[in-house]
Amino acid sequence: MSPTADVSARLAWPDDAAAMVRIQLASWRSSYAHLIPADELAALDPDELAERWAATITTPQDARLRVLVALERADVRGFALVHPSFDPDSDRVADGEVGEFVVDADHQREGHGSRLLQAAMDTLAADKFTRAVWWLNVDDDALRAFVTESGWAPDGAHRELGSATGATVKQVRLHTSLA
Template sequence: MTNADVSARLAWPDDATSIVRVQLARWRESYADLVPADELEADGELAERWATVISSPKDARMRVLVALERADVRGFALVHPCYDPDADQVADGEIGEFVIDPGHQREGHGSRLLQAAVDTLAADTFTRAVWWVGSTDDVLRGFVTESGWEPDGAHRELAAETGETLKQIRLHTAIG
């Protein structure tokens, strides 16, 4: 594969179906105990939500990016201002979603997508980026920390509809 065959770019509304395909594959692999079974099959509804986020974001600095191999979406990221209570709303941006298709990991898509996400946050004048990652997701945490991100001491627990909880830690890095 040549460099021309892989890229990252801002998502288009037509990418929503492919984003959902990647998202559901990841959910089924990693979060089956956290996501209700009916949501794992709600691809049409999810595609509508993603198309809306892409075409009519709630904040002008909310952006969806996709990692591509030729014309196929291999991953996606959602970046936006950080809404944490301790965040500086002007300086702090966040990677709110970051998913690489489980069948296409370790092919460079994550590195390209992460660089595009950070570049997008910097272009929107954020000077620090934060990212909440699962406390037990050693692979993702390793990838992120190898890219220069560090824990900032914050942690949280998210309650799922299934009754399970997802523990997360917050990582951060300076950008721009």
């Protein structure tokens, strides 16, 4: 018998929040340094952010808002947030959204993203959504390649989000069928 890795994806527990914040802040520092001033990132209180994530996990604003984690043994390697799509052109009954998706940079390309994405799609489908949408930064080629290789495609929607620094983030919306 060959050895197997102890990896999985599951719904997040409140105790996962601190690890999620560690991964999230590291991602923000590398991906959004041009949008969020370094002093603002440094001023963020990890304990306060963990409390917010724990509250989101335990008392979500919508019963279909779910946080999932990718695990290696008991260590959180990534997380995803799925929920009804809040876009003005979406059907809140049919359209679910991947609102957040982060895999620890030190553990990418180890299958955690694939497991996490499958868990997110299974969760959205179990909540009776028939389509999923995901806003991606147009310059995140690695994530876009991963997502499109998983069957997602642009649906023609674009948006720009402004930041405190005056910079903008351009995003494209991708979609996939859950049916």
